Amino acid sequence: MRSAHTVEQVRAAEADLMARVPEGTLMQRAATGLAVAISNFLGGTYGARVVLLIGSGDNGGDALYAGARLARRGAQVTAVLLSDKAHRAGAEALRTAGGRLVTSTPLTGPSADPSATADPSATTAPTAVADLIRSADVVVDGIVGIGGRPGLRPKALAVVQLAERFGVPIVAVDTPSGVDVDTGETPEPHVNAALTITFGTHKICHFIDPAATACGPVHLIDIGLDLPPAEVESLQTSDIARLYPVPHGESDKYSRGVLGLMVGSTQYPGAAVIATSGALGGPVGMVRYVGPDAVAEAVRAAHPEIVAGEGRVQAWAIGSGLGDELDIPRIRELLDAEEPVVLDADGLKALDDSGDHFDVLATPHAGELARLLDVDRATVEAERLKHARLAAERYDVTVLLKGSTTVIASPDGQVRVNTNATPWLATAGAGDVLAGLCGSLLAAGLTPLDAGSVGAYLHAAAANLASSSGPITAMSVAAALPEATRYLLGG
Ligand SMILES: NC(=O)C1=CN([C@@H]2O[C@H](COP(=O)(O)OP(=O)(O)OC[C@H]3O[C@@H](n4cnc5c(N)ncnc54)[C@H](OP(=O)(O)O)[C@@H]3O)[C@@H](O)[C@H]2O)[C@@H](O)CC1
Ligand SMILES: Nc1ncnc2c1ncn2[C@@H]1O[C@H](COP(=O)(O)OP(=O)(O)O)[C@@H](O)[C@H]1O
Ligand SMILES: [K+]
Incomplete structure (x- = not known):
């Protein structure tokens, strides 16, 4: 560290x-x-x-x-x-x-x-x-x-x-x-x-x-x-090796963690495919996809490993690409349930400042955090630490503020920062990969602070590997996650 x-x-x-x-x-x-x-x-x-x-x-x-x-x-x-x-x-x-x-x-x-x-x-x-x-x-x-x-x-x-x-x-x-x-x-x-x-x-x-x-x-x-x-x-490489949930001899797909994904929509089906790629590049044993049939089909076509439909999960990743199909009451139910939640993009609209959400990891970019705090985007970008802390305190969630340096602030005042990302990572869908990956880490048992900081580190490491100083797509970042993880775990 x-x-x-x-x-x-x-x-x-x-x-x-x-x-x-x-x-x-x-x-x-x-x-x-x-x-x-x-x-x-x-x-x-x-x-x-x-x-x-x-x-x-x-x-x-x-x-x-x-x-x-x-x-x-x-x-x-x-x-x-x-x-x-x-x-x-x-x-x-x-x-x-x-x-x-x-x-x-x-x-x-x-x-x-x-x-x-x-x-x-x-x-x-x-x-x-x-x-x-x-x-x-x-x-x-x-x-x-x-x-x-x-x-x-x-x-x-x-x-x-x-x-x-x-x-x-x-x-x-x-x-x-x-x-x-x-x-x-x-x-x-x-x-x-x-x-x-x-x-x-x-x-x-x-x-x-x-x-x-x-x-x-x-x-x-x-x-x-x-x-x-x-x-x-x-975090540094040695911290990733220490914190990453590595399966052991007794593990099965359930004990490794099952992640529920409520992401993507008929408007944005790609978000579902991309977030699923991020989740499968993480440590969970199984991913369940919950969403419109047509989108579930697209996800299954890209990732035959997924299971479509509701079932028991250890954590949720919710919000990327929900667009107009956002169901705020349903999301609030899940926020109040005991499983931890990664809340991304449109899903952030379901956040209110009344609840006790200590097991929620919210993953806004500067524009989304600005809306949560009713300030303008430039103010958040200029004062990133202050606003990540403010939102963590106001909404009682762990906030992962995306950007060139990613700031992760937990409601108890702890702050971690990820500084190793390449600017090539600023590409559409990269945030969906991160949401899926962080969900996977939460489902595998990490705290929101660890899931956010390990997720941001691995996401950046995968982007560096995929990019080699050239353009990358969100899907290529997700595809590089297993190799980046293997390398960081010393394999
Ligand atoms: N702490 C440690 O462990 C060690 C510290 N060490 C070293 O000491 C450094 C800190 O030294 P420091 O305390 O003398 O302060 P420092 O940064 O040189 O500023 C001095 C004065 O500058 C002025 N000033 C203020 N703003 C200004 C501005 N914008 N533009 C221009 N001037 C401005 C203001 O005085 P004023 O002119 O207002 O009277 C202020 O008092 C530290 O960074 C490290 O390098 C190492 O040697 C060993 C271990
Ligand atoms: N200049 C930059 N340098 C490094 N990483 C960046 C930079 N700008 C954005 N990122 C990262 O790229 C990702 C973009 O996510 P996001 O803004 O949610 O995009 P999208 O909504 O299209 O998925 C985040 O992980 C963010 O931290
Ligand atoms: K100086």
């Missing part, structure tokens, strides 16, 4: 550890890891041109110390000081190692730094900031980290835009400056990093879009923090 902690949790763990180790130890650990990561990113250090963007706090300190290490290994390192304060000891270390310090008035180029930290030679530096950035191999974002508020101040924004214009990759220190660290929101301009190097633990912005996309790949450096339970978690 990968864990993301809040800034408050990180600060407390840092204070606790700092009381037990010599001063500066944590920053040296961070800077050492950062320097190695930048060197790996560059594919070597000697002769590399590195520009550091330095803000007023310890995030800049990390960048300055890492810059000093790179300079000692032959890199040409220039720090652009964006604030009239900068980490003094870090600046001194960089200068001693042969690096340069300049201040920035962005549109006119470097100028003398009024503070004691700048190199006097900067006054005569002929190169404008634009030229520095243009010729850099990498720009290191040490503007702000966990002490930052969203947005970039004008000087920082101008240099970041230069790097973007010249196509120079940015490596972010701890977090891409300008994002909201604790929510993953990006209400203001921010850095878009090619790589983010973080310390101690992940932060929420590393997991949740839109900020997660701004991080690029995230590399975690251990600095020895002792952390409390995480606010947000993200």
Whole structure:
């Protein structure tokens, strides 16, 4: 399990550890890891041109110390000081190692730094900031980290835009400056990093879009923090192997779980076929299809394994492609029954906030969640964690909010995030596959939180396998589920 902690949790763990180790130890650990990561990113250090963007706090300190290490290994390192304060000891270390310090008035180029930290030679530096950035191999974002508020101040924004214009990759220190660290929101301009190097633990912005996309790949450096339970978690391969309901010697098709599917309609028969494919790609022993005869025929033609008609089930998946044939009273009966339910798409209209639905996994995309919360879609997309949590609390269900990063929030406050999906998965019917798969996992005995998070992980893994960086269909994702599962279970 990968864990993301809040800034408050990180600060407390840092204070606790700092009381037990010599001063500066944590920053040296961070800077050492950062320097190695930048060197790996560059594919070597000697002769590399590195520009550091330095803000007023310890995030800049990390960048300055890492810059000093790179300079000692032959890199040409220039720090652009964006604030009239900068980490003094870090600046001194960089200068001693042969690096340069300049201040920035962005549109006119470097100028003398009024503070004691700048190199006097900067006054005569002929190169404008634009030229520095243009010729850099990498720009290191040490503007702000966990002490930052969203947005970039004008000087920082101008240099970041230069790097973007010249196509120079940015490596972010701890977090891409300008994002909201604790929510993953990006209400203001921010850095878009090619790589983010973080310390101690992940932060929420590393997991949740839109900020997660701004991080690029995230590399975690251990600095020895002792952390409390995480606010947000993200499953890894080993968690899938641990949680997946694998049949054993005594299993039969009933004990493996039977899933009832109430999906698809004469209007959308394809949804029934696709959701059934997703369900059969999961762990259940049997799938029952409940719906119009003509649709049941289409499902049976594609999947002779299914049993049509009602019967005993261990869980339901309801809602994908029901269209106008939605029977809200019937769905409410099933929501009130004891079997757990995956509620998708049109079925979400049956949800009301009066019941106790702790065994329901609702799987909306941003538009559907917006309707449930009476807000607009853009607001949900901008504030994904907040709205997934709100809906989980209001409807007393586990909410799986689909999108580039999928957020799964349970009514007791636990949150998991899936970050491994390819954008090729944004294809019609992919959500039906997920609903069938999550239903299968619920029927096999997982809790809604586990079914949602294992389902999202496997769905993304199957999409990655099917896609190999090219277009995919929902049916090809479902078809790749057995192989993706086999691989993840170590087979
Ligand atoms: N915790 C740990 O375990 C470890 C932490 N470490 C490192 O320390 C970093 C945190 O350092 P930090 O606390 O000094 O805060 P930091 O992010 O540098 O911001 C400083 C100041 O920036 C300002 N500012 C705010 N918003 C702004 C904006 N939008 N644009 C521009 N400026 C803005 C604001 O000051 P102001 O200018 O408002 O006075 C704020 O006080 C952390 O991310 C990691 O890199 C590692 O070394 C080791 C272990
Ligand atoms: N940009 C993206 N990157 C990765 N996965 C995505 C992206 N956009 C959507 N997805 C995933 O694709 C699926 C689309 O589901 P959904 O919106 O319900 O489509 P449909 O209703 O057509 O089945 C979801 O699993 C979602 O998480
Ligand atoms: K940063």
